[in-house]
Amino acid sequence: MLEPVLTLENVSKTYGEFTAVDKINLQIPRGSVYGFLGPNGAGKTTTLRMILDIIRPTSGRIAILGKPSALHVRQRIGYLPEEKGLYKKMRVNGLIAYFARLKGLDKKAAARRADQLLSSYGLSDFSSARVEALSKGMSQKVQVLAAVAHDPELVILDEPFSGLDPVNQQVLESLIRNLSANNQTVIFSTHIMEHAERLCDQILLITNGKKIFDGTVAEARELIPRRVMLETASDVSGLQQLDSVARVSAAEDEAGVDPRWWVEITGNAHPQDILKYCFDTDIALNRFEYAEPSLHDVFVDLVGASAGEHRFR
Amino acid sequence: MTVIRLIAWREYMDNVRTRGFWIGILLIPVMLIGMYLVQSSLARTSPIRYYMLIDQSGDYRGAVDSAIELEYQRQVLQAFVNYLLDNRKERDLELTAVNATNAADQLVEDVGASDAAALSEWIDSGGLDFALTLTAPYLREDAPPFVSPRRSFIEAPLPDEVDTSAPPGRIVEQLRPYLRGDQDVTVNGVSGELFALILIPENVNQHILRPGVMPAEPGNRYAGVQYWGRNQADPRLSNAVERSINASIRNDEFARNGVSTTLINTIQRTRLPVAKLDPLANEGEEAVSMADTFRQYAPMMFVYFMFIALMQSVQYLLTNTIEEKSNRILEVLLASVTPNELLMGKMLGIGLGSLTTLAAWLLTLFLFLTLYDSAETNTLADIIGITLSSGLVPWFLFYCLAGYALYAGIFLAIGSLCNTLKEAQGLMVPVIVAMIIPITVTPFVVMDPNGSAFRAMSWFPLFTPYLMMNRAASNPPLIDVVGTTLVLVASIALVLWLSGRVFRQGLLRTGQPPRTLELLRMLTSRS
Numbered sequence: 001m002l003e004p005v006l007t008l009e010n011v012s013k014t015y016g017e018f019t020a021v022d023k024i025n026l027q028i029p030r031g032s033v034y035g036f037l038g039p040n041g042a043g044k045t046t047t048l049r050m051i052l053d054i055i056r057p058t059s060g061r062i063a064i065l066g067k068p069s070a071l072h073v074r075q076r077i078g079y080l081p082e083e084k085g086l087y088k089k090m091r092v093n094g095l096i097a098y099f100a101r102l103k104g105l106d107k108k109a110a111a112r113r114a115d116q117l118l119s120s121y122g123l124s125d126f127s128s129a130r131v132e133a134l135s136k137g138m139s140q141k142v143q144v145l146a147a148v149a150h151d152p153e154l155v156i157l158d159e160p161f162s163g164l165d166p167v168n169q170q171v172l173e174s175l176i177r178n179l180s181a182n183n184q185t186v187i188f189s190t191h192i193m194e195h196a197e198r199l200c201d202q203i204l205l206i207t208n209g210k211k212i213f214d215g216t217v218a219e220a221r222e223l224i225p226r227r228v229m230l231e232t233a234s235d236v237s238g239l240q241q242l243d244s245v246a247r248v249s250a251a252e253d254e255a256g257v258d259p260r261w262w263v264e265i266t267g268n269a270h271p272q273d274i275l276k277y278c279f280d281t282d283i284a285l286n287r288f289e290y291a292e293p294s295l296h297d298v299f300v301d302l303v304g305a306s307a308g309e310h311r312f313r
Numbered sequence: 314m315t316v317i318r319l320i321a322w323r324e325y326m327d328n329v330r331t332r333g334f335w336i337g338i339l340l341i342p343v344m345l346i347g348m349y350l351v352q353s354s355l356a357r358t359s360p361i362r363y364y365m366l367i368d369q370s371g372d373y374r375g376a377v378d379s380a381i382e383l384e385y386q387r388q389v390l391q392a393f394v395n396y397l398l399d400n401r402k403e404r405d406l407e408l409t410a411v412n413a414t415n416a417a418d419q420l421v422e423d424v425g426a427s428d429a430a431a432l433s434e435w436i437d438s439g440g441l442d443f444a445l446t447l448t449a450p451y452l453r454e455d456a457p458p459f460v461s462p463r464r465s466f467i468e469a470p471l472p473d474e475v476d477t478s479a480p481p482g483r484i485v486e487q488l489r490p491y492l493r494g495d496q497d498v499t500v501n502g503v504s505g506e507l508f509a510l511i512l513i514p515e516n517v518n519q520h521i522l523r524p525g526v527m528p529a530e531p532g533n534r535y536a537g538v539q540y541w542g543r544n545q546a547d548p549r550l551s552n553a554v555e556r557s558i559n560a561s562i563r564n565d566e567f568a569r570n571g572v573s574t575t576l577i578n579t580i581q582r583t584r585l586p587v588a589k590l591d592p593l594a595n596e597g598e599e600a601v602s603m604a605d606t607f608r609q610y611a612p613m614m615f616v617y618f619m620f621i622a623l624m625q626s627v628q629y630l631l632t633n634t635i636e637e638k639s640n641r642i643l644e645v646l647l648a649s650v651t652p653n654e655l656l657m658g659k660m661l662g663i664g665l666g667s668l669t670t671l672a673a674w675l676l677t678l679f680l681f682l683t684l685y686d687s688a689e690t691n692t693l694a695d696i697i698g699i700t701l702s703s704g705l706v707p708w709f710l711f712y713c714l715a716g717y718a719l720y721a722g723i724f725l726a727i728g729s730l731c732n733t734l735k736e737a738q739g740l741m742v743p744v745i746v747a748m749i750i751p752i753t754v755t756p757f758v759v760m761d762p763n764g765s766a767f768r769a770m771s772w773f774p775l776f777t778p779y780l781m782m783n784r785a786a787s788n789p790p791l792i793d794v795v796g797t798t799l800v801l802v803a804s805i806a807l808v809l810w811l812s813g814r815v816f817r818q819g820l821l822r823t824g825q826p827p828r829t830l831e832l833l834r835m836l837t838s839r840s
Contacts, residue, residue, distance in 0.1 A: 052647075052648050054644065054647050054648065070648075071651060074648065074649055074650075077648065078648075079645065079648035079649075080645070081641070081644035081645055081648070083641035083644060084641060085640040085641030085642045085645070086640070086642060087323075087327065087640075087642060088640070089327055089330055089331075090323075090327070098319070098323060099645070099649065101319055102316060102319055102320075102646075102649040102650060103649055143645070146645070147645070156648075
């Protein structure tokens with residue numbers, strides 16, 4: 001594995017009695033796209049703020065780009081906070097250039113970079129518009145551009161997709177891919193699994209401040225068993241005997257003409273085995289469906305009931 | 314440092330782009346100058362007042378006429394003094410009655426010392442003609458000729474139908490349309506509103522009041538001279554009438570009692586001057602001039618100026634921080650800059666904005682004084698000249714900067730804790746009060762600059778800039794100067810340090826502003 005850009009060791013944050021983040025351990029390799037997933041109030045934003053040293057952890061240790069505090073390497077980090085806001089009176093290009101200059105670019109380079117970013121992402125026409133004239137989605141795009149204007153090694157985006165329409169979500173996805181292709185590390189938080197599934201090399205799943213998983217998306221999928229859905233009027237109890245079947249259960253929430261069943265299959269087994277058995281034993285199938293578990297399934301499975309209880313700080 | 318400069322410059326440009334900034338720069342001087350011009354032109358063009366006089370007693374017409382003439386001469390004298398101030402060869406506020414060397418200055422100083430005496434002197438010596446001859450050599454060559462002010466009080470002829478021998482009630486009844494303003498009077502072809510009717514009934518002398526003697530008809534509201542007029546807000550005519558009729562009655566009384574009225578007049582004009590002398594001045598220059606008085610009051614001007622400057626900048630600082638907080642910009646900034654850099658940048662940028670405003674005001678004032686040449690503006694220019702040459706400017710600069718740093722630190726911290734101006738109000742009140750207390754005592758400090766109460770108050774850092782500025786002209790004890798400066802500088806360092814912590818924690822805060830205990834925790838906690 002490459003040298004990590006970010007390491008968290010037992011990082012916790014408590015506010016009085018309330019534990020927002022509980023002993024998180026994490027390593028993020030250089031050049032990866034890393035997703036922070038979790039329900040609302042899980043502690044994603046708090047963790048990101050601690051990584052940026054905007055708030056200090058109550059305990060634990062953070063190493064970011066080889067330094068103990070993000071403040072030492074702030075010129076190498078780009079950040080888009082969850083609460084998005086911009087200087088309303090500034091012009092779009094001036095604003096991007098301003099943030100780039102705060103990160104150490106000189107005046108000319110900052111202006112050049114702002115123009116280049118705006119034209120790459122289809123915003124040239126608004127280059128000299130005032131921020132207050134932009135739509136919400138557009139100003140969010142501008143803010144993302146402002147966060148990456150100085151070509152940071154590490155880009156941290158907190159809920160970058162929220163509030164964007166599907167087209168702009170696509171634009172943002174391609175921006176993240178471009179960053180990754182450029183060997184820039186991207187960390188972003190979201191509670192929309194599809195984005196994470198498409199973009200992330202690795203993910204962190206947290207809920208109630210606790211880490212419940214970190215690893216690749218494929219590894220996450222393996223956390224829950226693969227399953228096949230059958231719809232049949234025939235008796236399926238015989239399936240239970242097969243080596244490749246772990247469990248058969250009624251799919252009560254799935255309505256069909258005939259009863260539906262979930263058949264969980266074991267580690268190396270192939271769904272084909274189930275189909276073959278059905279043919280052999282004359283089980284009349286109305287429906288046979290096999291799909292890889294999605295991140296959404298994993299999320300719902302792991303976070304489960306607690307995802308419903310939104311915790312507000 | 315680069316980051317602070319960037320933030321400061323952005324704040325400055327942001328400020329400059331707001332409408333409020335330009336309103337502050339343009340509108341306030343325009344309004345002040347406009348007010349000044351309107352006021353001075355109003356004072357110059359007082360309207361003509363027409364009055365009617367009916368003297369049934371036959372005793373007082375002369376007195377009223379001379380009273381009105383005297384009132385007019387007073388105006389001429391005043392106008393002539395202003396003319397001299399505008400047009401004499403040299404203007405010098407260092408002048409006193411003692412060192413005035415020429416006739417023009419002498420006249421100006423005499424009027425300043427006692428106008429009543431100067432007025433009778435003026436009339437006795439022949440009034441305007443004499444004064445013009447006397448002062449002509451001391452006027453500038455290009456001085457325009459003196460134009461006498463027009464008369465303010467002109468007697469209107471009685472309408473033909475009025476019978477002057479009728480009872481007063483009947484006369485008033487006949488003149489009522491004029492008194493109400495329904496009908497105008499015409500004098501020399503010009504018509505105007507009747508301002509007043511002075512009606513002196515035949516039996517008026519029965520109503521003369523004497524100490525120890527009961528009034529002839531107690532409770533009679535019409536007893537004595539009747540002055541009928543809708544506008545009682547301009548008392549010049551009624552006062553002049555009352556004064557002159559009473560002077561005439563007293564003269565009669567003097568005569569009846571065998572006292573010479575000439576003697577009385579002479580005695581009434583006898584006076585002893587009081588010389589105001591300054592023990593600190595060089596020998597021969599001890600007489601206190603106008604300039605000396607201004608010099609003593611100069612710190613007050615600086616204090617008020619400082620107050621205006623500080624008020625406007627810290628207010629802006631506060632609203633700006635709150636706005637930025639509610640706009641959610643701060644978190645992005647905090648990933649790029651430290652809270653302290655942000656604090657310093659804001660202080661610098663907004664301070665710079667205030668300096669620009671002040672500079673623009675001063676420039677406007679300077680242009681106004683240069684371009685609009687009149688006695689008043691010349692005097693104002695002289696006063697400002699004296700104030701600037703009083704050696705107080707370095708003090709002013711120091712206390713202004715120190716005051717700004719101190720108050721800005723506090724207001725920034727407050728701003729960082731609040732999401733709306735309304736929330737900030739509660740926290741602001743004590744600071745605003747602390748700012749206003751030294752302003753309210755300013756005039757008293759001038760009178761007793763080294764009084765023990767003011768000495769003690771000067772040590773409270775929030776008061777120090779104002780009070781020490783206020784006392785700067787009166788040689789405060791060295792211990793006060795050095796001590797309060799040290800305390801002030803230490804307080805600034807402390808306030809900025811503490812504000813930095815509150816700022817850091819307050820910036821990301823949402824919801825209600827903190828309670829006192831929470832605030833204390835913020836100030837003392839490590840993170």
